[in-house]
Amino acid sequence: MKKLLGLVVLSLALPCHADLQPRWEVGFGVGAVSIPDYRGAENRSGYLLPVPYFVYRGDVLQADRGGVRAALLDRGNxxxxxxxxxxxxxxxxxxxxxxxxxxxxxxxxxxxxxDIRLWQAVDRKSALSLRLPLRAAVTVESSPRHVGWLFAPGLSFTTDAPAGLRGWKLGVQGGPLYADSDYSSYFYGVRPDQVAAGRPAYDAPGGFAGTQFTATLSRRFARYWIGGFLRHDSLRGAAFRDSPLVRQRDGVSVGLAVAWIFGASSELVDAGRDR
Structure with a gap:
């Protein structure tokens, strides 16, 4: 859970605007999240855990508050x-x-x-992009298992100083989700030997997996960073919506993190390329 929360907090905020920034930054803080056990779950859990803060602005590998990624191809937009x-x-x-x-x-x-940039402001402080991620899911355990594929196309809008909030960064992204039958079955399938009262057998199909929309707000101060997110998940129209494990068609996740930044490189790079 601690390792995964690190990924969650990395995704709370937005890439930095066009400016000279340290090639790497290191920090540590604390994060609090409240999330459903899984999309469509009735139960939810809250976590308060230590959170690592790490930013690396390399030519190929980049890790920042927009996530962890390796640039395989860069053709401008x-x-x-x-x-x-x-x-x-x-x-x-x-x-x-x-x-x-x-x-x-x-x-x-x-x-x-x-990632296809559809529009960018002249000052490079606002941008609209189309993102087309295709990911394979693998369990984290002694004998990892491949549990399916997920396709999550969506639009992403980022802007600095929203509504006059100088120094703050706002991001809104979202769109439909599509999963194969293996991925759907991992979360929503019920085998015959797992049948119980109120839980009939269910063979979860692949296909449309609902929608997801996320808003993030963050600010980088001189020695610390603060960020939060609000995410809405909808399973309305999902191929597996009739699973007995789906108890809520709509769900909300929320999180907040604060990190103290105690180290940074003296080398500066143009962070504008992160967009």
Whole structure:
């Protein structure tokens, strides 16, 4: 969970605007999140955990508050990156709908993402992009398992100083999700040997997996950083919406993190290329 929360906090804020920034920054802080056990779950959990803060602005590998990625191709308005995402573990004993079923192991999602910049302001402080990530999900355990594929096309809008909030950065992104049957079955399938009262057998199909929209707000101060996010998930119209494990068609996740930055490189780079 601590490793995954690190990925969550890296995604709370936005890439820096066009400016000279240290090639790397290191810090540490604390984050609090409240999230459903999984998309569509009735139960939710809250976590208060230490959080690493790390930014690296390399020519190929980049890790910042927009995520972790490796630039595979850069053609101006079109970039091909390698991106990461993740999901938290869920104990079946703590979730009434999954009691008697195997625990959901934490999963790491990794794969290529095509980022197409559709528009950028002259001052490079606002931008609209189309993102096309295709990721494979693999469980994090002693014997990792591939549990399916996820395609999450969406629009991403980023801007500095929204509504006159100087120094703050706002981001809004979202769109539809599509998953194959393996991915859907991992979260929403019920095998015949897992049938229980109120939980009939269910073969989860692949296809449309609902929508997801996220808003982030953050600010980098001289020695510390603060950021928060609000995410809405909808399973309305999802191919697996009739699964007995889907108890909520809509869900909200929220998080806040504060990190003290105690180290930075003396070498400066143009952070504007991160967009």
């Amino acid at each position: 079109v970039q091909l990156n390698l991106s990461l995402n993740g999901s938290v573990p869920v104990s079946a004993d703590d979730n009434p709908q999954r009691r008697g079923m195997p625990d959901l192991r934490p999963a790491v999602e990794i794969g290529p993402t095509a």
